[in-house]
Amino acid sequence: MSTVYAAVGWSRQKRIYDLTFGGVLVGYLAIFAGVSVALFPAATAETILIRAFGTAAFLLLHVILAIGPAARLDRRWLPLLYNRRHLGVTMFGLAAVHGLFSLFQFHALGVLDPFVSVLVSDGSFTRLETLPFQVFGLLALGILFLMAATSHDFWLNNLSAPVWKALHLMVYVAYGLIVAHVAFGVGQMAGGEWVLVGTALGAAALVTLHLAAARREAATDCEAPSQAGWVTVCGVDEIIDGRAKIVAAGGERVAVFRNGETFSAVSNACQHQNGPLGEGRIVDGCITCPWHGYQYLPETGASPAPFTEKVCTFRLKVGDGKVWLDPRPLPPGTRVEPATRA
Amino acid sequence: MKPMNDEFYIGYLPKAPAATARHVRRVVLALAAGVVATGAVLAVVLPYLGAGVFEFGQVRDFRGVVRCDAMHAPRLTDTEVDYLLVGPGKRGALEMCGAEGQTVTLAGTLITRDGRRVIETAGPARQTAEGAAGSEEPPVSLGIMTLTGEIVDPKCYFGVMNPAEGRAHRACAILCLRGGITPVFVAKDRTGATAHLLITGLRGEPITEELLRWVGEGVAGKGEVVRMGRWLTWRLDPASLSFAGK
Numbered sequence: 120m121s122t123v124y125a126a127v128g129w130s131r132q133k134r135i136y137d138l139t140f141g142g143v144l145v146g147y148l149a150i151f152a153g154v155s156v157a158l159f160p161a162a163t164a165e166t167i168l169i170r171a172f173g174t175a176a177f178l179l180l181h182v183i184l185a186i187g188p189a190a191r192l193d194r195r196w197l198p199l200l201y202n203r204r205h206l207g208v209t210m211f212g213l214a215a216v217h218g219l220f221s222l223f224q225f226h227a228l229g230v231l232d233p234f235v236s237v238l239v240s241d242g243s244f245t246r247l248e249t250l251p252f253q254v255f256g257l258l259a260l261g262i263l264f265l266m267a268a269t270s271h272d273f274w275l276n277n278l279s280a281p282v283w284k285a286l287h288l289m290v291y292v293a294y295g296l297i298v299a300h301v302a303f304g305v306g307q308m309a310g311g312e313w314v315l316v317g318t319a320l321g322a323a324a325l326v327t328l329h330l331a332a333a334r335r336e337a338a339t340d341c342e343a344p345s346q347a348g349w350v351t352v353c354g355v356d357e358i359i360d361g362r363a364k365i366v367a368a369g370g371e372r373v374a375v376f377r378n379g380e381t382f383s384a385v386s387n388a389c390q391h392q393n394g395p396l397g398e399g400r401i402v403d404g405c406i407t408c409p410w411h412g413y414q415y416l417p418e419t420g421a422s423p424a425p426f427t428e429k430v431c432t433f434r435l436k437v438g439d440g441k442v443w444l445d446p447r448p449l450p451p452g453t454r455v456e457p458a459t460r461a
Numbered sequence: 462m463k464p465m466n467d468e469f470y471i472g473y474l475p476k477a478p479a480a481t482a483r484h485v486r487r488v489v490l491a492l493a494a495g496v497v498a499t500g501a502v503l504a505v506v507l508p509y510l511g512a513g514v515f516e517f518g519q520v521r522d523f524r525g526v527v528r529c530d531a532m533h534a535p536r537l538t539d540t541e542v543d544y545l546l547v548g549p550g551k552r553g554a555l556e557m558c559g560a561e562g563q564t565v566t567l568a569g570t571l572i573t574r575d576g577r578r579v580i581e582t583a584g585p586a587r588q589t590a591e592g593a594a595g596s597e598e599p600p601v602s603l604g605i606m607t608l609t610g611e612i613v614d615p616k617c618y619f620g621v622m623n624p625a626e627g628r629a630h631r632a633c634a635i636l637c638l639r640g641g642i643t644p645v646f647v648a649k650d651r652t653g654a655t656a657h658l659l660i661t662g663l664r665g666e667p668i669t670e671e672l673l674r675w676v677g678e679g680v681a682g683k684g685e686v687v688r689m690g691r692w693l694t695w696r697l698d699p700a701s702l703s704f705a706g707k
């Protein structure tokens with residue numbers, strides 16, 4: 120969180136993250152190109168580059184899509200999530216290089232404009248074998264471009280969090296398009312059977328991870344029993360100090376935090392990128408988001424000055440050894456006196 | 462709750478908590494090894510099919526007689542070799558037909574594969590002192606044949622690109638044929654042996670449009686095979702084409 124925009128808010132960990140990632144990426148490209156040249160000396164440089172960058176982008180997309188659910192299932196993956204957007208922007212860059220080289224190699228210098236050729240040269244939708252795989256790739260690249268271009272927090276704030284989040288969920292559409300691009304393109308070529316098998320395994324792994332994470336989350340989603348408008352959260356001792364319990368109430372997830380002997384409730388969705396605040400901690404008196412560390416004061420749901428983020432707050436009371444919640448959200452930033460153990 | 466889950470990671474602090482950092486190091490090492498190994502495997506399973514050579518950047522002079530005949534497949538022939546001519550980019554070299562029957566020198570770049578030679582022209586044909594040569598030996602019919610194989614563009618197939626066959630290359634091949642490059646049929650028999658035939662219409666006339674939907678895939682078709690210089694041509698009936706699998 121910051122009050123001014125910088126291209127990247129560098130921190131030591133981000134640097135380590137990017138250096139490691141860059142190293143692995145360069146390693147991948149080098150190995151791919153090296154093995155290709157060694158085994159097939161007749162291969163042309165353009166083709167090797169098209170393949171190296173295309174496969175790198177597709178692999179990286181798998182990693183990007185796996186990090187989210189992996190972090191939901193095991194918090195120790197969170198450091199990988201922290202700087203995920205750098206992976207995303209790089210993935211777009213790799214895909215763009217793949218696309219541009221292919222555009223030049225296969226579609227330039229002909230009787231048609233290269234962009235027209237991409238759309239019309241390949242054939243028809245009438246046969247499975249001639250589905251124009253280039254079109255799938257082009258559409259995916261368009262989505263990735265939009266995501267990369269709006270990846271900065273500047274856009275997050277100016278598009279509003281829900282719009283931004285919806286836009287960035289399009290990554291799943293892009294993934295589907297890329298699977299089609301691969302399956303109807305290289306999947307139909309010599310050696311393509313292995314690519315098809317790999318793609319199917321990758322898809323199966325991603326679906327399994329997402330289902331597992333969704334199941335874990337669904338467990339917190341059964342609505343708590345209510346009494347005269349108040350919902351039971353849990354027994355007072357069930358929340359560890361400095362942590363939260365997430366409850367589903369009124370169709371929304373609410374994070375009920377314990378800070379010493381007082382209890383406060385805020386919406387579970389972080390203002391930044393909808394991170395699960397209830398899986399965060401209280402650090403220096405502030406609720407701290409597990410994803411990127413945005414902070415909110417428990418009693419107001421507002422970030423400490425000079426920051427301006429706000430989330431909804433909720434009224435709580437303690438009675439019968441239990442914490443009770445009024446599930447009607449108060450406008451973001453509304454001060455609520457913390458409930459204390461009677 | 463497991464003790465290691467007790468840590469709380471905050472990305473903007475200089476250091477990650479110890480157990481988390483250990484886990485991340487392990488995960489990242491495993492991922493890095495996996496990713497790099499995948500790179501090697503992918504490079505192995507995605508073969509480069511062709512063994513063509515394109516002498517990119519090496520323009521030299523070739524000398525011979527221009528032959529174009531009815532099918533507009535310009536060639537440059539001498540006693541030793543019979544080059545097929547293509548233009549720069551994804552274009553044919555039809556303008557060479559203007560020098561039909563003339564002995565010329567021609568600047569160009571050589572493309573070769575499987576004993577076949579193609580020249581990418583790099584300028585107009587220059588007349589030599591020999592002037593007009595006699596006419597070429599008449600074509601010899603080898604009979605009507607049903608062949609199975611793939612329609613390709615000879616420029617990419619014989620060396621400019623690799624792979625220049627199959628699905629990923631289809632759009633490019635279509636564009637090349639549209640640009641006036643002579644279509645070539647790479648016929649394969651059951652033993653995997655290949656033959657290359659310039660494709661014409663039934664009467665030896667040039668055809669392109671009728672072929673486009675069949676390019677880059679396994680197809681079968683029927684027509685008269687005719688020897689012309691050192692090339693075979695296939696007087697194909699486009700209506701006889703059918704898909705024949707890979």
Ligand code: FES
Pocket residue numbers: 389390391392393394395408409410411412413
């Ligand atoms: S989602 Fe980014 S800090 Fe909460």
